[in-house]
Amino acid sequence: MARIAYILLCHKDPESIVRQAERLTASGDYMAIHFDARATTEDYTRITAALAGNPGVVFARKRVKCGWGEWSLVRAMLNALEEAEKAFPKATHFYMLSGDCMPIKSADYAHAYLDAHDVDFIESFDFFTSDWIKTGLRKERLVFRHYFNERTQPKRFYAALEWQKKLGLTREIPRDIQVMIGSQWWCLRRTTIEAVLEFSRKRPDVLRFFSTTWIPDETFFQTLVRHLVPSREIRSRTLTFLLFSDYGMPVTFYNDHYDMLLAQDFLFARKISPEALELKRRLGALYASGETCFALSNEGRNLYRFLSGRGRIGQRFAPRFWEKETSLGKGRELLILTCKKWHVAKRLVRKIRDETGLPGVEYLFNEVDAGLPDLGGIETTVGKRMRHRRALMRMLFDFYDSRKLMICMDPSNIDLLQDLHGERPRVRVLHIQCNFSDEYLRGHARRVGIAGPSTPPEVMARLLPSIRNDFIFESDRLLDSDLPNLFEMHQQQEAIAKTDILADFLSIPREKAAGIAVKDQLFAD
Incomplete structure (x- = not known):
């Protein structure tokens, strides 16, 4: 033993x-x-x-x-x-x-x-x-000699390092x-x-x-x-x-x-x-x-990243050169459906596509397998799609040969929404608000890795309010963003209200919108 x-x-x-x-x-x-x-x-x-x-x-x-x-x-x-x-x-x-x-x-x-x-x-x-080394000295740790402590004698530490660099006193x-x-x-x-x-x-x-x-x-x-x-x-x-x-x-x-x-x-x-x-x-x-x-359950690291990251709203850096040089094109309309329950937005996109013939792509900035066509390699990874987002959107408009295009997006992608809203085409956003049961939140925690199948009930009980508040925060941030042409649809609304919202959002006759709004099991989990 x-x-x-x-x-x-x-x-x-x-x-x-x-x-x-x-x-x-x-x-x-x-x-x-x-x-x-x-x-x-x-x-x-x-x-x-x-x-x-x-x-x-x-x-x-x-x-x-x-x-x-x-x-x-x-x-x-x-x-x-x-x-x-x-x-x-x-x-x-x-x-x-x-x-x-x-x-x-x-x-x-x-x-x-x-x-x-x-x-x-x-x-x-x-x-x-x-x-493994994220910041600070790397090869300098080895190829130069260090006789002073960087924390207690920083001036001597860096002076000795600079002198060795100037004199070329490296070692094997x-x-x-x-x-x-x-x-x-x-x-x-x-x-x-x-x-x-x-x-x-x-x-x-x-x-x-x-x-x-x-x-x-x-x-x-x-x-x-x-x-x-x-x-x-x-x-x-x-x-x-x-x-x-x-x-x-x-x-x-x-x-x-x-x-x-x-x-x-x-x-x-x-x-x-x-x-x-x-x-x-x-x-x-x-x-x-x-x-x-x-x-x-081994969810500790993901759980820490989630909880410590709440409330930290990042700022984007200056626009990249490819974002400046690529526009979506005049006369085009981009329809964005945002929903935290991805399956709900996907069902709605498919129903709209069946009823109106409008082309639609699902969560292309969130899922690797988003059903994208071959676009010469730009579609291969989520990271590449994000970096070349406008070029990607233009290519999708061209591929479908359409003046209108629907996409799905997670409400957390607020910077991406604002970025696309700054483009020339007419951009409209439909924010779909859903009810979230405790069971759904537990499943979400497991799907994203902040909880595991064996996470103790006590930990899960403390975690659920944080997840629910996070969803509310994302929704409120989107609604407070002052985006033009922002529509809001709630799960608990009557069919008549949903019909009016869809008719305005899609610019389609009310009769056709009614056929979409009354879809059975649209919000079912």
Whole structure:
């Protein structure tokens, strides 16, 4: 059976560290602690004294002063690993943790999971070809030497970097390694740790190289594991659930995140708020519970993006050159049907098409498979359609050889609606408002990935009002946009009212509009 040696890097809060060590070793696992040399002697003494009688805990004897982005973090990890590897011969896995991490599964579940997957879990992506680095320095992390900390000594850090650039003081990466990058929160098998430690002893040149790279805790172990272990034995993922905000800062979890955390396909979560005492208590009890059955929905990241994105209204950048150069053409009419329930708008377009012969295209800016004709490649992806929207519309008018064209659009595409309204042709919008039951909202949450089939009812109950309010917000924003020629049709309206609206929107006789308005099951889910 798997037995885990946790490698804990910490620098504060002695009481929490002691509780974490006691909790994780109570189930037969181990822990090696590196307590930052910058911390006070009193705090270090309190931790060592409190855990002195615990045979499952050791301390890194060589303590270093750690700084974010520095080699000191990797050195601390290696020091703790060396102690753990010697002290715990029965440990089968070594799991990197911080003081802000907490288990979100039981010890029995974690052991069974590792027994079932004889691989190393570590994010490991090619440094130069992957998009893991979103902003900031990239190749400069490696080809230049970094002796100063960018956060504490920014002037010296960037001055040294600029001087190296001016003088051409670049260096080569060790020829026999491929630099990889990924999260520093990994779980590695014993044989892999032994190989990494042995490699570190035999290759001081590689350690010298990484010791002056920037943020080596994201590259050192990621590179060595990929160098020493066959790719088939590596899962390029972390077992620690973590989220980052739009600003690159770790998202903090609080008491009301308990159900969501348990539903994620991870063993630990980072980072737990120090004030979330109830969450810590519940997760601590969970680890010792022996529970092995968890309903996994894994919707955490999508759920966070949805909730954090509500209320943020983006502004478009300057128009692209292809948007300026392409018009839809004089004398043409574009009829846009917006509806959050896509199946309702599709039914209406098909009915209009059958009754009037007007050509219509469904959600071409939302669905990849929108039934578009071959237009020379511009239709192949949604992204390409968005970039060349006006050229696409002109080609559709030409393809159907029609002065009128219907399209469907989601109400959230307000910037696109405003953009098309600024064109020469006569543009009319029919906004179709529907009723949304709780069952429909639950289905929507699953379809768009902010909930899964096993999302706990408590989480879903809190999520539904947010989704409903989001729909209302999109509708209100559209109605408040002052778009000319904007028509509004409600599900609960009488057929006579719907007939009048359709007749005006389509510019067709009222008798023909009546045949469309009374379509059976138009709004059925």
